[in-house]
Amino acid sequence: MVLLHSTGATWAARPRWKMGPAWRSHQDGEPLGACATLLEQAPRGRLRYLDRVTVLLGFPHVHYWMLPWQAGLYSQADWQSYARASFNQQTGIDPLPWQVQVAHAGFGHSCLAVAIPLDLLEDLRTLFKLKALPLGTCAPLLTAALQHYRIQLPGDCVLAVPETSALGCVYMQHGAISQVCLIHTAPDSLLSDNLFTANLLVEQHAPASFVATPRPIEPPEHWLGPPHPWLMEPAP
Incomplete structure (x- = not known):
């Protein structure tokens, strides 16, 4: 891995x-x-x-974007085209050199789109x-951590995945992804401060925060474990 x-x-x-x-x-x-x-x-x-x-x-190898539900889109190809246009309009990304994938959450729900450089x-x-x-x-990394820990998450929460110079967050409402956020962070910044910034950017404040990181963290955030089982760091 x-x-x-x-x-x-x-x-x-x-x-x-x-x-x-x-x-x-x-x-x-x-x-x-x-x-x-x-x-x-x-x-x-x-x-x-x-x-x-x-x-x-x-x-910075991945971009995320939440696509509002569109009643007029029926096929996977329709959603792919919509995702490419949204990335271009909202983030300025030229979609041609990117692989864009859309994860469907069910009828009437927003969909998570992910872009990876080809x-x-x-x-x-x-x-x-x-x-x-x-x-x-x-x-x-963010969606892999969500898939690994999803069964442990309550219906309303935020899953935070800190990285060396970033923080990725997936916000859940009623068991479905409601928003996603990926921000650049300073090396010496506090997780609580970065999480507060992410909450402001997406205008959401989850009732509980769950964190996937290689080392245990102190409350009030709930530590789940590493974002991948093999990334667990030994105790100092």
């Missing part, structure tokens, strides 16, 4: 047939170059053709192909 973020990459690997401790390493620098460096160091299984890599993309995806595939390591899944 590889996490790409703003200052580098983090790699975690675990034997396929054993539940031993994960191998972890971090490399600072340009994210793709850092990933290539870690790829040279990461252990491989005896049957290398069975190895797969999951890539999680953090800030050139980054292609570079990752090429990099792993050179080492005969197929790219299994490439997903945004």
Whole structure:
């Protein structure tokens, strides 16, 4: 599993047939170059053709946008076109060099749209192909954490995922995603201050805050665990 973020990459690997401790390493620098460096160091299984890599993309490699429900859109292609137009109008992103995906939440609900740069995806595939390591899944860190912990979340809350220089938040109302926010943060900033800023930006204040981070945090926020099970950091 590889996490790409703003200052580098983090790699975690675990034997396929054993539940031993994960191998972890971090490399600072340009994210793709850092990933290539870690790829040279990461252990491989005896049957290398069975190895797969999951890539999680953090800030600034992903853009999120909530799409209001549109009664006149019926097909996935309609929603994809609507999402591309919305990214262009609301964020100034040229949708052509981006892979845009829409997660449907059911009839009448707003939909979460995610944009990932196509050139980054292609570079990752090429990099792993050179080492005969197929790219299994490439997903945004924020939505991956939500999928992992969703069953533990109450219907009304905010899931916060702090990163090295960002904070991602998913706001839930009545069990459905109501808003999403990704902000740049200073390295020495407090989680409570960053969460307050995110609340102001989306004009929401959830009754409870749940946090997915590699290290435990103090109340009042509720700590869930790491955003991915292999990202858990050992106690100091």
